[in-house]
Amino acid sequence: MQSAADPAFTDFPALAERPAKIRRVTTADAIFDRLYQDILSLRMPPGMALQEKRIAEDFGVSRTPVREALLRLSEGGLVDIYPQAGTVVSRVPVSAIPEAVVVRKALEGTTVEQAAEIASAGDMARLDAIITRQRALAILGDTSGFHEEDEAFHEAIAQIAGYPGIWAILKSVKVQIDRARRLTLPVLGRMENVVREHAVIRDAIAAHDAQAARAAMTHHLSAVIPDVAELRTRFPDYFC
Amino acid sequence: MQSAADPAFTDFPALAERPAKIRRVTTADAIFDRLYQDILSLRMPPGMALQEKRIAEDFGVSRTPVREALLRLSEGGLVDIYPQAGTVVSRVPVSAIPEAVVVRKALEGTTVEQAAEIASAGDMARLDAIITRQRALAILGDTSGFHEEDEAFHEAIAQIAGYPGIWAILKSVKVQIDRARRLTLPVLGRMENVVREHAVIRDAIAAHDAQAARAAMTHHLSAVIPDVAELRTRFPDYFC
DNA sequence: CGCTGTAAATTGATATACTAGTATCCACAT
DNA sequence: ATGTGGATACTAGTATATCAATTTACAGCG
Numbered sequence: 001m002q003s004a005a006d007p008a009f010t011d012f013p014a015l016a017e018r019p020a021k022i023r024r025v026t027t028a029d030a031i032f033d034r035l036y037q038d039i040l041s042l043r044m045p046p047g048m049a050l051q052e053k054r055i056a057e058d059f060g061v062s063r064t065p066v067r068e069a070l071l072r073l074s075e076g077g078l079v080d081i082y083p084q085a086g087t088v089v090s091r092v093p094v095s096a097i098p099e100a101v102v103v104r105k106a107l108e109g110t111t112v113e114q115a116a117e118i119a120s121a122g123d124m125a126r127l128d129a130i131i132t133r134q135r136a137l138a139i140l141g142d143t144s145g146f147h148e149e150d151e152a153f154h155e156a157i158a159q160i161a162g163y164p165g166i167w168a169i170l171k172s173v174k175v176q177i178d179r180a181r182r183l184t185l186p187v188l189g190r191m192e193n194v195v196r197e198h199a200v201i202r203d204a205i206a207a208h209d210a211q212a213a214r215a216a217m218t219h220h221l222s223a224v225i226p227d228v229a230e231l232r233t234r235f236p237d238y239f240c
Numbered sequence: 241m242q243s244a245a246d247p248a249f250t251d252f253p254a255l256a257e258r259p260a261k262i263r264r265v266t267t268a269d270a271i272f273d274r275l276y277q278d279i280l281s282l283r284m285p286p287g288m289a290l291q292e293k294r295i296a297e298d299f300g301v302s303r304t305p306v307r308e309a310l311l312r313l314s315e316g317g318l319v320d321i322y323p324q325a326g327t328v329v330s331r332v333p334v335s336a337i338p339e340a341v342v343v344r345k346a347l348e349g350t351t352v353e354q355a356a357e358i359a360s361a362g363d364m365a366r367l368d369a370i371i372t373r374q375r376a377l378a379i380l381g382d383t384s385g386f387h388e389e390d391e392a393f394h395e396a397i398a399q400i401a402g403y404p405g406i407w408a409i410l411k412s413v414k415v416q417i418d419r420a421r422r423l424t425l426p427v428l429g430r431m432e433n434v435v436r437e438h439a440v441i442r443d444a445i446a447a448h449d450a451q452a453a454r455a456a457m458t459h460h461l462s463a464v465i466p467d468v469a470e471l472r473t474r475f476p477d478y479f480c
Numbered sequence: 481c482g483c484t485g486t487a488a489a490t491t492g493a494t495a496t497a498c499t500a501g502t503a504t505c506c507a508c509a510t
Numbered sequence: 511a512t513g514t515g516g517a518t519a520c521t522a523g524t525a526t527a528t529c530a531a532t533t534t535a536c537a538g539c540g
Contacts, residue, residue, distance in 0.1 A: 102403065103409065487534100496525100501520105506517090
């Protein structure tokens with residue numbers, strides 16, 4: 001292999017000044033999204049064997065885009081690929097969950113502080129709208145919709161703070177926590193508690209009290225840590 | 241496309257209880273590493289056009305592993321792939337650099353605090369060894385080796401804290417900062433300053449003073465922010 | 481009955497072939 | 511001279527074929 005830093009590689013002005021990434025949705029993207037959802041929702045439980053060939057047939061496509069999707073999932077830690085052996089939906093790495101919570105506290109503590117500093121009236125309206133929807137969904141018992149709005153709340157704070165990149169990191173970190181949480185039994189009043197905690201965070205942001213906002217966020221993130229020990233005894237196959 | 245969550249997907253116990261990922265180095269891995277280094281070192285400057293076919297020929301392989309490597313680089317934000325049009329080495333997103341520094345402060349502040357809490361004598365010896373090597377490399381003027389040891393110092397702190405996952409995040413975040421920094425002119429005494437700041441961090445960890453350690457780390461991370469405005473005028477093509 | 485070695489089967493990794501979308505460039509009209 | 515339309519060349523996306531490594535199952539031996 002010779003160096004790829006070859007002088008014959010020339011600059012390509014045409015592609016250079018392109019407005020933004022206007023990537024159309026490719027087959028591989030669609031498959032990735034589908035598998036991602038199936039794994040996150042536990043329709044594909046941890047430990048389940050996957051086969052490129054089989055998935056390709058199910059989707060009616062060739063193995064190439066399937067492979068591409070699996071490689072991306074592998075980087076996100078959602079599947080484990082064993083060369084020449086097989087691919088499985090990754091078990092939830094219990095050791096990584098406490099670390100993921102630490103990351104969330106560090107990063108979301110920062111975003112909520114910044115959001116508290118600069119939140120506008122319009123920003124607050126947006127948060128209020130989310131909380132209102134969450135309250136309704138909690139009453140209806142729509143856990144799936146509730147979870148979406150929960151995600152929206154945290155994303156909105158990151159956006160208000162002006163840190164879209166941090167949200168991207170958080171999303172990848174949240175995955176394993178969310179998978180574990182899906183396994184917990186629906187605790188009565190849990191959703192109501194979450195709404196209440198969100199409201200406390202909201203109030204601190206509205207008051208532009210950065211320290212209180214961080215404290216409220218840290219408390220919120222501590223409250224939703226899944227009981228790994230209990231889960232481990234109930235679903236021993238799902239963890240490692 | 242039908243659902244991939246098909247009951248016919250069966251559990252595969254054999255692959256389940258595998259000790260760890262013992263992936264051998266694949267062709268795609270090798271190409272990824274090479275391109276990664278070439279981009280980070282600016283041998284492949286931002287904006288340079290890449291062609292799967294051309295790279296494949298240079299490496300003497302097919303397009304498949306090259307494509308796999310480019311997809312991974314694309315996820316890390318190091319190349320931009322425009323379907324059916326071309327692939328270019330991504331320009332350094334100037335707007336992302338301040339955010340990257342924020343992430344580093346939040347995450348490394350946490351790791352250094354934790355490291356200060358629990359660092360053992362052996363851990364300190366490891367940090368001291370790195371600092372000693374850095375001092376020597378600074379005198380020799382070996383910027384490349386110095387940079388490696390700089391990375392080792394920050395990684396060691398994350399490992400002492402017991403947060404290997406956080407280091408993985410930091411590595412991907414650091415990339416854009418490092419690319420920008422490579423463009424700065426070699427400032428006299430910069431390496432000596434870095435060594436001095438590292439020593440302050442080291443002392444705070446040794447004293448088990450978590451707050452001082454965080455403060456020293458925050459200061460250190462602020463000191464090495466590249467002057468984006470200046471770079472932008474000198475290398476307008478490299479940023480966006 | 482248990483162990484071991486070997487062969488068949490299955491898997492992911494790579495190579496090659498083909499498709500479809502994009503940019504370029506030149507003929508042509510204005 | 512300049513702007514426009516379309517043929518053309520080139521790109522990445524996808525499909526198919528081949529390769530090599532690993533597992534698994536079974537035959538044969540102890």
